[in-house]
Amino acid sequence: MKQTLATSKRGNILHVLSVQQSAISAKLIEMGLYVGQEVEILFRAPFGDPIAVNVGGYVLSLRLNEAALIEVA
Amino acid sequence: MNVNKIALVGNPNTGKTSLFNALTGLNQQVGNFPGVTVDKKVGKLKLSNRTIEIIDLPGTYSIYPRSKDEEVVYDILSNPQHPDFPDAVCVVVDSSNLERNLLLFTQIYSLAIPSVLVLNMSDIAFRKGKKILIEKISEQFPEATIIETNARIKSGVKQLVDTLDTKIKSRNSQAKALIAKENVLEQQQDTEQKFQEINELVKNCVLQETNLKPRRKVTRLDKLFVHPIWGYSIFLVVLLALFQLIFTLASFPMDLIDSLFGSLSSYLYGVLPTGMFTELVANGIVPGIGGVIIFVPQIVLLFFFIGILEETGYMSRVVFIMDRIMRPFGLNGKSVVPLLSSAACAIPGVMASRTISNWKERLITILVAPLMSCSARIPVYTLLISLVIPNRLVFGFLNLQGLTFFGLYALGIISALLVSVVLRMFVKTNEESVLLLELPDLKSPRWKNVGITVFDKARLFLIGAGKIIVAISIVLWALGTFGPTERTNTAIQHVEKPTSKDEVELAAYEKQVNAVKFENSYIGILGKTIEPVIKPLGYDWKIGISLITSFAAREVFVGSMATIYSVDADGEETRSLLEKMKQEKNAQGQPVYTLASGLSLMVFYVYAMQCMATFAVVKRETKSWKWPIVQLVYMGVLAYVSSWIIFQIFS
Ligand SMILES: Nc1nc2c(ncn2[C@@H]2O[C@H](COP(=O)(O)OP(=O)(O)O)[C@@H](O)[C@H]2O)c(=O)[nH]1
Ligand SMILES: [Mg+2]
Numbered sequence: 001m002k003q004t005l006a007t008s009k010r011g012n013i014l015h016v017l018s019v020q021q022s023a024i025s026a027k028l029i030e031m032g033l034y035v036g037q038e039v040e041i042l043f044r045a046p047f048g049d050p051i052a053v054n055v056g057g058y059v060l061s062l063r064l065n066e067a068a069l070i071e072v073a
Numbered sequence: 074m075n076v077n078k079i080a081l082v083g084n085p086n087t088g089k090t091s092l093f094n095a096l097t098g099l100n101q102q103v104g105n106f107p108g109v110t111v112d113k114k115v116g117k118l119k120l121s122n123r124t125i126e127i128i129d130l131p132g133t134y135s136i137y138p139r140s141k142d143e144e145v146v147y148d149i150l151s152n153p154q155h156p157d158f159p160d161a162v163c164v165v166v167d168s169s170n171l172e173r174n175l176l177l178f179t180q181i182y183s184l185a186i187p188s189v190l191v192l193n194m195s196d197i198a199f200r201k202g203k204k205i206l207i208e209k210i211s212e213q214f215p216e217a218t219i220i221e222t223n224a225r226i227k228s229g230v231k232q233l234v235d236t237l238d239t240k241i242k243s244r245n246s247q248a249k250a251l252i253a254k255e256n257v258l259e260q261q262q263d264t265e266q267k268f269q270e271i272n273e274l275v276k277n278c279v280l281q282e283t284n285l286k287p288r289r290k291v292t293r294l295d296k297l298f299v300h301p302i303w304g305y306s307i308f309l310v311v312l313l314a315l316f317q318l319i320f321t322l323a324s325f326p327m328d329l330i331d332s333l334f335g336s337l338s339s340y341l342y343g344v345l346p347t348g349m350f351t352e353l354v355a356n357g358i359v360p361g362i363g364g365v366i367i368f369v370p371q372i373v374l375l376f377f378f379i380g381i382l383e384e385t386g387y388m389s390r391v392v393f394i395m396d397r398i399m400r401p402f403g404l405n406g407k408s409v410v411p412l413l414s415s416a417a418c419a420i421p422g423v424m425a426s427r428t429i430s431n432w433k434e435r436l437i438t439i440l441v442a443p444l445m446s447c448s449a450r451i452p453v454y455t456l457l458i459s460l461v462i463p464n465r466l467v468f469g470f471l472n473l474q475g476l477t478f479f480g481l482y483a484l485g486i487i488s489a490l491l492v493s494v495v496l497r498m499f500v501k502t503n504e505e506s507v508l509l510l511e512l513p514d515l516k517s518p519r520w521k522n523v524g525i526t527v528f529d530k531a532r533l534f535l536i537g538a539g540k541i542i543v544a545i546s547i548v549l550w551a552l553g554t555f556g557p558t559e560r561t562n563t564a565i566q567h568v569e570k571p572t573s574k575d576e577v578e579l580a581a582y583e584k585q586v587n588a589v590k591f592e593n594s595y596i597g598i599l600g601k602t603i604e605p606v607i608k609p610l611g612y613d614w615k616i617g618i619s620l621i622t623s624f625a626a627r628e629v630f631v632g633s634m635a636t637i638y639s640v641d642a643d644g645e646e647t648r649s650l651l652e653k654m655k656q657e658k659n660a661q662g663q664p665v666y667t668l669a670s671g672l673s674l675m676v677f678y679v680y681a682m683q684c685m686a687t688f689a690v691v692k693r694e695t696k697s698w699k700w701p702i703v704q705l706v707y708m709g710v711l712a713y714v715s716s717w718i719i720f721q722i723f724s
Binding site: 022023024025026027028029030031032034035036040042043044045046047049050052054055056057058059060061062063066 | 134135137139167169170172173176201257260261264265268272290291295296299300301304305389393394396397406504505507508509510511512513514
């Protein structure tokens, strides 16, 4: 199964493999989630959603369904 | 080259507003961009021999718009004929995160508009061990001027002013046309391409010190603020402390303003010649303005505290932990700030919803915001509670009156959430709901930024709501002063004439006459006309009159009651108003203000949208008549039905 940002563990340093095409993919890429970017989950909100992710040096919070669009490895 | 008009653009939280404040001071004006509801902040930078106009554009990550706010940037920069098209663009970037920030700069640079690249937050880049080789960046963008700044301590601002004055380079290269707004796929490819180039550039231009102590990525405070138990507890404590502080601190200036305007009215009565004009000024205009100013202390305090929470970065943590809770209601974590603001006044609350990019979530937030009990309801609640709720303890420690007060607030909040759920099913959108929020580092606030925010909001309230409240007060004054002459005269003749020249008796007579005049004025007639409609709720025509006058602002209820019962409503005199109201009997000899009718009236005030200023702001923010009317109707129906049910249950 593909690993996405939504299913990955906190603290693992990962890289973006692809961004699934959707209404918000352009926005995700503009926020720095382009292929090859280094990402790491920093912390989660209560209930596990949304999550805070380190995206190449800044902290971005996104919902799990948004994070699920981002395939990582 | 010489420029006269400069636009500031940049990602959110890069220090644009701080720089704008540093460059222009208080020489700022807030307007609106035509067609959108984004604030247009324009300021003047004074130079030795001329002034430059500076526009602070909304923060955006890309020139291609992903929300209504961001469209402003695209619309202006893509169209040289646009009235706001600048002579030069100042792109403010966060030096500690050049990579993401340079996307916007490269997009703008390729438009061949004269540009300045401001490397702000140089202190943070330094702290993170990054050294930026400016000459190397210059090689990549030879036609741009590059400046390093720290807007927090204003270093580099002088050089920036110098640059804006004389050192902006003119452009020789060919402009590359922007991709069409709708062509998202091509934009996406372009962005990916640009990021590859930027990646290369950053590798060459930014030296990263490696033997630095590794910084903690997640601070202890962050852990605390998003903790399942501590996070919510802290937020709750912050909220309680905030409102406690606002109410205690605001009560003194509010009393002062109240008595000041009261004395001003009586003073004017004394010095101006008797007549209609004096009546209008002393009884219509002055109290109308007073009724606006009286809210300023609470609004200023609330936005002072909200400003601190935002400046420190705490508010974005609140949005983060509240998002999941708000979502089932069709709201967004970002709805917390507008709803919170509405507890002071719905007008800044509705305007604060602009940060929500999803139209549906924003609309729902706007539609339910006035259900939060605002400060204008407090005097009404207070009067009604002391009228019908006994002052005793329940369960041995809870004061029943306090409990009722709390209950009314809670009713507003719970209803706002429930109504959101219903609206969620009706409001349609094809826009994706997103959170995508940057969590800035936690830091101490810049007081100047907080101060300017407060100043802005107070001004928005005074101008936006003020005009309408004053106008409606005057109209209501006229309707309450004039009436069919014959009817009024007959009624006055029926008032018992004083038998002696005793001053107390004369004064009492005068008040009686005023009450009768008011009763037979157009408003009085209106109140009587609607009596059959409000009777099932337990109200008589006197309450009807006060309901109508409340449309200026809800707290006018108390003043109207005082006029109808012909007592002064100032300070200690509220007592006598209470006494009169308690003794009031209907035609059948039963008291008018019972537990049933009192509670019914309180619930009515929780729900009814008796605020024309909010109506006007909602119309402006939604750009249509439809939504304010929908709001007026649903809140009216809710008020009527709930009050009726309450009255039936308790009587
Ligand atoms: N450390 C540091 N903080 C800054 C600097 N410039 C702005 N800030 C802070 O960054 C935050 C965001 O600034 P603001 O001007 O509101 O950014 P805007 O969103 O681009 O308008 C505020 O808390 C500022 O005090 C800077 O050069 N250094
Ligand atoms: Mg700003």
